Amino acid sequence: EAVLVWFRQDLRLNDNPALYQAAKQGRILPVYILPAAQQDGWFPGAASRWWLHHSLDSLGKRLGGALRLFQGEALELIPELLHQTGIKKVYWNRDFQPAQMQRDRRLQQHLEQQGIQVTTFNASLLWEPTQVLKSDGSPYRVYTPFFRHGCLKQPEPRYPLPAPPSIKTMSSAPNGLSLQQLELLPDSPWYRQIARQWQPGEPGAGDRLASFVEQRLASYQRGRDHPGLDATSRLSPHLHFGELSPNQIWYVARHAELPRACEPDRERFMAELGWREFSHYLLYHWPELPQSNFQPKFDRFDWSDDPESLRAWQQGRTGIPMVDAGMRELWQTGYMHNRVRMIVGSFLVKNLRQHWHRGQAWFWDTLVDADLANNSASWQWVAGSGADAAPYFRIFNPVTQGEKFDPKGGYVRRFCPELAALPDKYLHSPWQAPVSVLKKSGVQLGTNYPRPMVDLKLSRAEALAAFAAIKQ
Ligand code: FAD
Numbered sequence: 412e413a414v415l416v417w418f419r420q421d422l423r424l425n426d427n428p429a430l431y432q433a434a435k436q437g438r439i440l441p442v443y444i445l446p447a448a449q450q451d452g453w454f455p456g457a458a459s460r461w462w463l464h465h466s467l468d469s470l471g472k473r474l475g476g477a478l479r480l481f482q483g484e485a486l487e488l489i490p491e492l493l494h495q496t497g498i499k500k501v502y503w504n505r506d507f508q509p510a511q512m513q514r515d516r517r518l519q520q521h522l523e524q525q526g527i528q529v530t531t532f533n534a535s536l537l538w539e540p541t542q543v544l545k546s547d548g549s550p551y552r553v554y555t556p557f558f559r560h561g562c563l564k565q566p567e568p569r570y571p572l573p574a575p576p577s578i579k580t581m582s583s584a585p586n587g588l589s590l591q592q593l594e595l596l597p598d599s600p601w602y603r604q605i606a607r608q609w610q611p612g613e614p615g616a617g618d619r620l621a622s623f624v625e626q627r628l629a630s631y632q633r634g635r636d637h638p639g640l641d642a643t644s645r646l647s648p649h650l651h652f653g654e655l656s657p658n659q660i661w662y663v664a665r666h667a668e669l670p671r672a673c674e675p676d677r678e679r680f681m682a683e684l685g686w687r688e689f690s691h692y693l694l695y696h697w698p699e700l701p702q703s704n705f706q707p708k709f710d711r712f713d714w715s716d717d718p719e720s721l722r723a724w725q726q727g728r729t730g731i732p733m734v735d736a737g738m739r740e741l742w743q744t745g746y747m748h749n750r751v752r753m754i755v756g757s758f759l760v761k762n763l764r765q766h767w768h769r770g771q772a773w774f775w776d777t778l779v780d781a782d783l784a785n786n787s788a789s790w791q792w793v794a795g796s797g798a799d800a801a802p803y804f805r806i807f808n809p810v811t812q813g814e815k816f817d818p819k820g821g822y823v824r825r826f827c828p829e830l831a832a833l834p835d836k837y838l839h840s841p842w843q844a845p846v847s848v849l850k851k852s853g854v855q856l857g858t859n860y861p862r863p864m865v866d867l868k869l870s871r872a873e874a875l876a877a878f879a880a881i882k883q
Contacts, residue, residue: 413438413581415492417485417503418478419511421534421653422470423613424578426571428532429502434575440498440584441474442489443467445482445593451510453701453783456776458745459651461602462611464595466652469612471590477580479587486518490525495585499527504534504653507691508783509698537568537657537688540695550696553799557692558685571659605745609648609779616649620660624667631676638737638748639821644680645746647780650687657684690788693798701771701787709796711881715764723864724759725773727826730861732839733813734758736826743826745779750816756793757807762870764877767794795878803878806871813839829853829860 414433418441421427433439445463448454455463471478481488489501501522506515519529533539543561544550551557596602610618623644627634634642649655664680694700704710723729727738737751747755752774759770767790774790775781791797795805817823820838824831830838832852837844841854842863849856856862 412436412500413440413496413498414500414502415440415442415489415496415498417489417501418443418470419503419506419653420651421504421656422466423616423654423656424470424473424574425613425617426534426656426659427504427574428534428572429504429530430578431572431575432530432532433500433502434578436500438579438581439477440492440496440581441478442492442587443470443478443480444485444488445480445595446485447483449510451508451701453510453775456778456781457597458602458605458777458779459781460595461597461605461745462609462648462652462779464590464593465611466654467593467595468590469614469654473613474578474580477584479584480590480593481587482593485514486521489518490522492585493522493525493527496581500530501527502530502532504532507536507540507695509694533569534656535653536691537661537684538562538565540692543692550692554686554689557689558682562685562688568658568661571656571662602745604743605779608744608746611648611652611654613654616646616654619644619646619649620655620663624663628664628667628680629669629673629676632679633676635679636750636816637822638740638751639817639819639825643749647782647785648746651780651782651785657687660684687785690782690784693788694784697798700791701783704794704796705791705798705800706796708881709794712796713764713877713880714766717763717765720763720864721759721765721769723861724755724763724765728861729758729865730842730856730863731758731809731867732823732827732830732841733809733817736817736823739826740822741774741777745777747778748822750812751822752789753793753801754807754809754812756790758809760790760794761803761806761874762865762867764870764874767791767796804875806874808867808871810840810867827860 414436416430416433416439424430467480506512522529542565543557551561627642631642634640646660650657661681661684664677669677697705724738727735727742729735734755737747737755740751741747756770759765760767771786771790774786788797792800795801795803813823820835823838830841833841833844833854834848837848841849841860842856854860
């Protein structure tokens with residue numbers, strides 16, 4: 412019997428329970444639907460759309476051209492497709508984002524009323540959010556007990572499935588749109604530089620996982636905070652689009668052969684997958700997370716409204732090398748190292764006192780791994796307004812952070828080449844360099860590199876005063 416398989420953020424053949432079970436039943440009709448606009452306002456940003464284009468292209472080829480693309484409202488399109496084809500079964504993998512969950516519930520109800528069988532699976536989280544609760548039945552708010560006592564005490568995550576041994580697709584299926592008609596690629600080719608760094612699609616995800624486990628897992632703990640090293644997995648965009656599942660990563664990392672001394676590296680990496688689970692868990696239990704301060708006292712915070720300084724931050728011309736390098740990495744590669752995301756975030760929210768929504772929106776548009784759960788939870792963490800957040804008074808000093816995590820300056824020199832000739836000692840704070848050193852290094856502050864847009868000490872004190880005002 413034929414089954415309609417609705418692909419969403421699970422653009423893969425391996426470890427795809429909906430696809431696997433459907434393929435066992437008989438012929439399948441694989442479908443992807445791009446919403447016309449997102450109900451909750453979170454339509455994929457520009458960098459995500461570039462990625463999605465290529466990921467759909469890859470999946471389409473892997474399905475032998477059978478993937479049908481549509482744009483519009485799934486609540487209308489799926490019943491229509493079922494009507495046209497006579498299919499009576501629909502399979503999909505669950506999406507835990509609030510607007511999608513609501514839509515899926517309505518669709519499922521509607522279809523079941525029409526006698527259609529709907530079967531759904533978990534394919535994107537190691538543990539479902541309803542499974543992990545405190546002993547009193549309420550959800551965790553703090554990461555460590557969530558992961559240690561909540562997740563790790565659960566049965567082991569589901570072992571990954573192989574790709575279906577054979578996939579037979581429907582020969583007479585409605586045509587749908589071409590990939591070009593989805594218009595995911597921007598008009599101007601700003602993404603060329605980004606394209607060189609990434610290989611969207613399931614094969615690229617598999618290569619990335621294999622090379623990480625072979626070459627970098629064993630030094631993950633020591634390397635992960637150094638943005639100048641290629642020490643992390645860079646699996647985040649692949650995970651976001653579901654080109655591989657967290658289960659595949661979990662088991663590959665767990666079974667990787669490592670010297671005993673590298674157990675902390677393995678553990679640390681798996682704990683980061685735990686942070687991903689935690690963000691999705693928070694979004695599930697607190698659907699307001701992308702919009703509202705988790706701690707309501709931040710509703711009273713005195714945010715500054717200054718479009719000019721926001722633009723300087725976005726464009727990487729704040730005059731603070733570590734911040735500028737991060738913002739330029741983001742623009743040039745569609746990615747930013749986690750340590751630097753925290754530094755640029757703290758600078759925006761604390762030194763510039765801009766609302767975390769502004770940072771969240773810019774990241775949403777420019778990150779290839781933009782993810783509603785991870786992005787919202789992380790911005791609230793940085794702002795100090797989140798569940799289990801960094802306390803507000805913990806204000807990252809971008810100079811000492813740079814000196815600690817980019818001591819040889821490889822990262823700053825790569826993204827701020829105009830500072831490359833500065834000695835390490837002044838690289839993270841060029842404004843402190845003697846005039847003779849600046850001159851020798853070809854750095855003209857205010858001309859070829861900006862003077863710092865704020866005084867770090869003063870703006871820190873102002874941020875703390877603004878925080879003191881909402882503390883009572
Ligand atoms: P690795 O270090 O190799 O970690 C492996 C995987 O674990 C990652 O791919 C990711 O899925 C998960 N992970 C790691 N760190 C975190 C974390 N702190 N929170 C949640 N999951 C984590 N991540 C996104 O995927 N999308 C976002 O939109 C996003 N926005 C962020 C915004 C801010 C302000 C900050 C501070 C962090 C944000 N992160 C986001 C989390 C983190 O920076 C990235 O997941 C990580 O840098 C991805 O690189 P990687 O794959 O090499 O990570």
